[in-house]
Amino acid sequence: MAQKRRVRVRFAPSPTGPLHIGGVRTALYNYLFARHEGGDMILRIEDTDSQRFVPGAEDYIMEALEWCGITLDEGIREGGPHAPYRQSERKEIYLKYALQLVESGNAYYAFDTAEELDALRKEAESQGRSFSYDAKVRGSLNNSLSLPAEEVKARLESGAHWVIRFKMPENENVEMDDLIRGHITINTSTLDDKVLYKSADSLPTYHLANIVDDHLMEVSHVIRGEEWLPSLPLHYLLYRAFGWTDTQPQFAHLPLLLKPQGQGKLSKRDGDKFGFPVFPLEWHSAEGEKSIGYREEGYLPQAFINMLALLGWNPGTEQEIFSMDELIESFSLEKVSKSGARFNQDKAKWFNAQYIRNSSDEFLGAQLKDMLAAHGIDTTVERAAAAVALIKERAVLLKDLLPLTLYMFEAPKSYDEKSVAKFWKAEDVERFATLREKFAGLEAISVAETEPFICQWAVDNGFPLGRMMNGLRLAVLGISQGPSIFAICEFIGKEETLARMDAALAKLGCPAE
């Protein structure tokens, strides 16, 4: 069917709030597909619902995409040959097309008020049925199909509100193809006459605006969430009604992202409930509520993207770590799975740890320098990078870098009680004092020379290595964990090491008993 034409995809969010990770994944798959095919990626803002518009959401969406490394070829900031890319700025376009459908007999005017329809719905419900505005009932409702032409004309001229509804064909099988789900058939008798355009706000609904814009913008592939699958037949029929079937895009409906626990799709509130981010970036609502974001929690965008890419797609190999370029290289819609994927935070953390470990000391050092500065500690990037080098394989999140290195920049203020009980024995205090003198006699402390020298001294004097090392660690750091203690002493230097040992000897002295 499809002649070879330029691949053009669009990510078309509506600015009703921050983009959650499901939306980011949809954008990502669009982006990967476009780049893989050497095509174009468009961002179109679908703000045709004036009621649900949220200020700031649009900027949030663009900032989030940017953070993720998803670049756009056309969009509201980038511009492009099909500008504007904000549907509210394309208002004039849609009426023309809606009218075209009325003229061709594929749509009609309807004058029923929202209240009337609500009442009908309630009534049907109370009888255990459901109301739908379809071929069976449209003849008995107020529209240009049932009313005399004169009456229709009069109503249109009176200024009363009207909508344009699609005239769904009766009892016809719509044959559709989805790149992920394969062939789907549905009979139109189960479908209703959807509203395409509303005179009240002179705005189209999603269905009309979507089809018109995809056509005008020459979109070749529509990659969107599974929640759109039920309206696919309508969209097929709209393309047909417009006479655009020859350039109709191909469709791919992505599986949903599920809650980490329990049932249902991931929702915006799950983040607060389970204590993990559902948004790429932190979000502050108008009501003053804050939702945490991956960026602020200390995730690297590359790790976040890698994790998301593998949630519902796989490369067919056992490779798990992918750079964006590698994702672009391997991505294909055929390998997208059909069933919903449950989001798993442990895996997200694992990915991040891998990426931190593979980041350069310089990059991480720069991050750490800023964190230290915020903590009132001034240091150089080089010094921070040297500290990071000692601990980066133990960090899971970027923000772990600070607690993992803080003791290298700041003497302990207290000593962990359990460690004191375990490693600061009364009988060893004398030895620690001697150890201090040993250090004092050295030119400098280094892992290469000091460690073997001191260990030999400990062995010669019957000082158990474990107690010596850990007691020293406790004196210098205040805790009994972390990387090689001699590496830390080397890092902080001889003077600082001596000062900390003096402080420990003074404060800890002899244990009470």
Added chain:
RNA sequence: GCUCGAUUCGUCUAACGGUUAGGACAAGAGAUUCUCAAUCUCUAAAUAGGAGUUCGAUUCUCCUAUCGAGUACCA
């Protein structure tokens, strides 16, 4: 309710009619280490159920169950 979709270890998934059903995260055990991590090794863990089709079904068909989505003058 109706329509559509989905169903492999706890989780993400591989195996596109023939495998001891593979990998990863998480879990458990061990090794290593001055400590804590990391690392390495090992273990446990799955085809929702039932009928077919077939020499042979995770894979194809049907039924059931479960889950999900949609059912707005929202997207």
